[in-house]
Structures are given as structure tokens and as C-alpha cells.
Amino acid sequence: MNSQEILNNPFLNKGTGFTQEERDELGLNGLIPPRIQTIDEQATETYGILQTKGSDLEKRFFLMNIFNENRTLFFKVFSQHIEELMPIVYDPTIADTIENYSHWYVRPQGAVFLSVDDPDDIESALRNGADGRDIRLIVVSDSEGILGIGDWGVQGVDISVGKLMVYTAAAGIDPSQVLPVVIDDGTNRQSLLEDPLYLGNRHKRIRGEQYDNFIDKFVSTVEDLFPKVYLHWEDFGRSNAANILNRYKDKITTFNDDIQGTGIIVLSGILGALQISGEKLTEQRYVSFGAGTAGAGIVQRIYDEMILQGLSPDEAKSHFYLVDKQGLLFDDDETLTPEQKPFARSRSEFDKASDLVDLESVVKAVHPTILVGTSTVPGAFTENVVKEMADHTDRPIIFQFPTQLN
Template sequence: MNILNNPFLNKGTAFTTQEREKLGLTGALPAKVQTLQEQADQAYGQFKSKSNQLEQRQFLMTIFNTNRTLFYYLMGQHIVEFMPVVYDPVIAESIEQYSEIFTRPQEAAFISVDDQDHIEESLKNAADGRDIRLIVVTDAEGILGMGDWGVNGVDIAVGKLMVYTAAAGIDPAQVLPVSLDAGTNNEKLLNDPLYLGNRHERIYGEKYHTMVDKFVAAVEKLFPESLLHFEDFGRSNAAVILEKYQDKILTFNDDIQGTGIISLAGVLGAMNISKEKITDQIFLTFGAGTAGVGIANMLFDELVREGLSEEEAKKHFYLVDKQGLLFEDTEGLTPGQKDFVRQRSEFENADELTNLEAVVKAVHPTVMIGTSTQPGTFTESIVKEMAAHTKRPVIFPLSNPTRLAEAKAEDLLKWTDGRALVATGIPAGDIEYNGVTYNIGQANNALVYPGVGFGAIAAKAKVLNEKMLADAAHALGGIVDPDQPGAAVLPPVSKLQEFSETVAQVVAQSAIDQGLAQVTDAKKAVADMKWEPKY
């Protein structure tokens, strides 16, 4: 019976008569032997019968918990429909209710800041002898736009790994979601009798970083060929951890680097459409946290690659956070923010630049990217002010889930007479405006991190560096059709599997070209590693 309870090996009703006899399953299943397609048809019918998306997600998780092959076969057939259900935005509801609806740990490892002597043992137990090649770890301090969700945030690691497999084809038996439970500052969780995590305020400082260091050391010992993907860490820790390890091990921070890649790819796609140069753009990032600074860094590096000096490139960036435009004397600056601060002497009205509208009027951005989680802040007056000074304003309201978006794509097109080049952080349908059908690109990291990570793993790369990430952005940005009226700046989710393979090959080739890979043929390495859902 163990095999029926092993989601990596279970076939359910698809076990043949011979297999049932061999495995001791005779009489343990109904007589009918189903094909994988018959199981998928049956499951999809049940999926459609659910009354809301959270129920649909819970149903899909039941399949995920019992039969990984069926889950990914089904998701492959309905990837556009399933992506928002298994990942963003529905995963936000799932995280909020994680402790209430908990049934299984989904083969995750739970590491506690209060029990650091058992970190290696915890990883070994959760892996259960599997050949782990990919780990997504979160401490859940900065989940989506939701903030601190403690141990509930492990759902984001599970969801990220689902997308890795569905999009790029990493073997689901070779992945491991990890929760680093450092406590939580979320009073709602601390007061919830059902909460499953450490019931104390979040730990910072030496004790926290000792846990991270012990965790990384254990990963390197147990899974030396794995990629370590950091996810949704708070702004005080995310960049510090990435900077400590990015040149030493194969690691990736999706919030810093993934958001940067997808934003650069979107801007490159927009430039293909507008026929403008990226070096002529003025960039305003609204929300200067982990993601906002990551975006600025990725775009800055691109300007330098295009021939600008570092000093000249920095002049193209304006970071706006809750204090307004960030200046050299702004209190509480993070190390990442300090790289992009402005001088008050540049402005006659520097003291008035305390809100987004004032900054837009002062600097006339041509590209405005929102990672603020402040809903509706890209107002009609701000967008019209921006559009008055540039022919094709590039506007990316990236905050998610839906309720936190800075603007709706439909409004951005209406306020700019269809001139805006828009990408959103959440799925947006086609929009009809003045006789043109506008496709709206989804600037979701899910479009890029599966191919990036898979390519690095397939190449057995030593590190994942800035050049590999830039090559991935160019590969993605080059897929759009710039001459189609209403063209999106990014390729559609419906082609996610196709372009994830393209990105993976580009990243693997970049690693080979830089002498950082342990393979010589990028296409073969990617093809050899790819897993397909079949019995």
C-alpha cells in the first residue's frame, strides 16, 4: 500500500493488472484500468465543478498530494487556466488559510530558528533519499504583497516549485520546498490558536543569520548539485543573503533577480515596439524595496552594457518609496537604495518631492514600474502627466495580488489614448480600445525563473551570474512580435513551456561560454534533464 501513498510513484487507477499483481494491489483499486488521459478528463470535470478558485486550488492540491504525474499532465493541458489557481493570485488566499486548511506538508522541510541542531536532519528527512536538484526556501517575511505570514508562507515555496515543473520540466521528485521559521510579527497569526508555526516575534540578527548559514551548509553537504532559490525574504535580509552567497554557490533570489529579469525583458519588448533606445529612457521605480531595487539594478546593468558609463547610467533612475523621492540624506536607506539616491541640489523644489505625482511632474519618466503594493496609486492625473512628455509611455503596475495593483491595464490604455505599453503583475485579458485588440503582457516572474533555474541546473553551473540573467532577459524580450497592432511587451503564458525551454538553453549556453558549466552541449543538457508527466 505504500506505493499508493507515494505521490511520486502512484498511478492510482492507471496501474495495470500485471502491476497490481506484482505490487500487491489486487483488490485495492476498482477493476477499471484507466489511461492517464482518462484520469485527466475525470479530474478536469471535477475541477470545473468547484464553485470558486480556492476550492479549485484545494482540489488540485489533493491530486498533487496523491499523484504528481497526473497533476502535471493535467496542468500541462490547462496551463493558462491553472496558473492563477495554483500560483498567483489564488495562492494568497491559500497562504492566509494555511494553518486552517492544512492536511499534508507536501514533502516540505520545516526548519526552526529555535532548533538549529536538527537542520541537516530535517532536510534529510524531508528529502527521503530523493536526488534533490532544486530547493525553494522562504522565511515568509515578505510574501507577495501580503507581508509577514510565518510558516504559512511555505505554500509560496510549494507553488514556485509547481511552476518550475509545469513550465520547464524539472522532475518533481528532485525538488524540495523549505520553510525557515524565524517566528512572525503578524499579530493575527500569533493570536490564532490554529497557527502552526513558532508562536513568537520574528528573530533577527546573529541568531537568524546563524540559522541561514547552517541551512546553506547543510544544503551544500546533502545536495551539492542543487540550485538554492531564495523567495520572499524581507528587505532587511534578502539582499544581504544574496550578496553573501551568489559568488560562492549556485543560488538565485527571485524577488531581486527574477523581478529584475522580467522587468528588463518587458522594457526590451517595449523598445522593440516603440523603436526607441533603452539608453534614452528615464526610469521611475515606485516602491524601492527588494523588488524595486532589483529592477533598478538589472536595468542599470543593461544601460552600462549598452555603452553608458556607470555615472551616466545612474542619472537615468529615480526611486520613489513611502518617503517620496529617495535622496542622499533620506533616513533609513537600505544598502541597495543608496546606489540610486539623488542629490537635493538637482531640484529647486526638492522638499516638495514627497509623493509620486510631484516626482512625475519633476522628472518626466518614460518608464514607470510599480512594486509598491499601494493600490490605485498610478492615478489618471499621474499617467496623463507622464504621457504628455513621451510618445509611448511604458507603465508596469507589477504589485500583486490583484487588490494591490497600482492600476488596471484598461485604465492605462484609456488615459493614454492607447499609447501606453503595459505589463501587469497579475493576469489581464485582452482589451478592446478604439478598434484595436491590446494583448497585455504579464510581467510575472513565473515567465522567466523556471527557464533560468532549469538552465543553470542542467548546465551544472557553478554560479548564476548577472550575464546569464541578462541573456535570459534578452531571450524573453526578443520573442514578442513588435509589428502586430496591440502587441504585448512579453510573450503569453500560453507559450510558457515553449519559451521556458528557450530561456533554459540560453542560460545553459551562457554558463558554457563563460566556463562556468560542467557540460558542453546546452541543448542536449536541457533535453536530457527534462521530465515529462507520463506513466
């Protein structure tokens, strides 16, 4: 590897941090400024420049330039200021870059782009992306169900890149051993299909056998190439997320953040709130506003905890009410997903079941003690909804998860 290749490799480039011995050995003399800086000096300088940026979006652009050039420096700064920079590097600022990805595209940022139209390219693409590195963690998304903003096609690759940044900054995962992947199986967002600058496949999302076969081939190829890999699924749509997880969870080391990760976080928050109120989880009435991948996944995790705390399956299910676009979910609805069906209610439970078509009407009928929102509908947690909850429980627990909508 020559000197220019070293400077252009973000995993090897140290900028002004190369020692004189390294500069002599690697042929870097004259290619970088003569002053030698420590990583702490570089980080202090970088953070100072960051503070001059006028908006979170400008700060993210600046940080991503550092990420593209010098991974060590980027993660030094990010880890030193993780609480401040998390909403800039990841959610919610990342939503802006996802929505404008094709217009703002400069570099692939180490991501692998897989097209459902080209399954024979899976192996070569993964090999090219790994570039000989020992990959231990992959975050993959098809970007159909990005929490809070929905389907963004290939532009959702930023989610895979961003989530791996969080893994490194918060958990110390070696950034040279991770690989962000996006599966481009089309998009159902018409504005993208009509955008002349859109960088993804210009067709509606592929469903059924072709999609399933592609996922199977992707998983088998990943396992062959990277036998020690941990495969993280991110922001898949409700029609695929649970199916994929259930297909592979007993075969490989895998995890779905929206189904399992979000559920763990919500459960921990609820348990913390119940410590304050002095109440039991098994005494709660839970309304989920949004019953897609995240909403149903959270419900399943809390249901599992209720069983661990002594309830029977039927007793535990009786504590849950799921509200989606059609209102309260009932068991005679033929459009229910497999994840929604166990928690759907019977119309015979209510005097006026046909009136339960929105969140407020359900809250009035059910009197929940816990309300969790994962829907993309803005403004649903109105003053009336909150007051209605407060009229029937001393310490209502309310979580709203799509932070882009807060």
C-alpha cells in the same frame, strides 16, 4: 514498501493507472477500482471535474488534493492547461491560501519546516523531507516579503511549494528531485501572533547574528546533503534578501527570484515595449514605485543593461528615481538599504525636494518614461499619474507587479 505505502506516496501512486501486471506485483488488487485508465483518460476526467468548481479557490483546493495523492496526474493536467491554471495554482489565488494557511492546514505537501529556534534540527529535517530522493532544486523562503501581501510567517510555505510546481509544469523539472523549504524565524504580523490557530513560532522575527548563523548552517547542510542542488531564495525581506544572495552567489549555485528573476522579466518587457516605440533604453527615465527587494533588484538589472549598452555607471544611475514609503529617496536618508543607496538622488537637483513625498509629485517633477510598481500600496497608479506621464511621453511604459493588488 508495502501496497498501502505505495498508494500513499504521491510520487509512486498512479491511482487507476496501475497496469494489471503492476497490480499483481505490488499487491494492489482489490485496493483500487478494477478499471485500468491511461494517464490521458485520467487527465481528461480530472479536468472535467475541475470545470465543475465554482471559484478559483475551489479549483485550487481540488488540484491540491490531486497533488497530494498523485504527482504524475497533477502535473499532467497542469502542463496541459498551464495558461489557464497558472493563476489558480500560483499567483494570485495562492495569496488566499497563504493568508489562511493555519486555518485550512491539512497536509504539509512535502515541505520541510525549519525553525530558527532549533538550528540543530536542520540536518534531520532536510533528510526527512528528502526521504532518500536525489534533490537537485530547493526553493526556500522565510516569507517576510511576499510580493503584494508582505509578512506571513510560516504560512508562506505555500510560496515554496507553488514555485516548485511552476518549475515542473513550465520547465519540466522532475518533481521527485525538488524540495520546498520554509524558514520560520517568527513574524512581525501581529494578527498571526494573536491567532490561536497560527502554526508558526509565536515571536517577532529574529534579526542579526542568530539569523545569519542559522542561514549559514542551512546552506552548509544543504551543500553537504545535496551536492548537486540549485538553491532558490524566494520572498525574503529587504533587510536579508540581497545580503544572503551576495554572501553565497560566488560560492554555490544560487538564485534570488525577487532580485534577479523579477528584474529579468521586467527588462524583457521594457525591451519589447521599446521595440514598439522605436526608442533606446539609454534614453529612458525610470521611476520605481517601491524600493524593497523586488524594486531595487529590478533597478539594478536595468542599470546593468544600460551599462552594457554603453553608458558609464554615473550616466546610467542618473536615469533612475526610487520612490518608497517616505517618497523619493534622497542620499541624506540614513535608513536607506545598501541596494537603494547607489540610486538615491541629491536634494539639490530639485527646487522643492521636500514636496516629493508621493508618487504623483515625483511623476510631475521627473516626467518618467517608464513606471514600474512593486509596492504593496493599493491604488497608487491613479488616472492623474498616468495622464501626467502621457503628457510628457508619447508611449509611456507602465508595469504593476503585485498582481494581488491589480
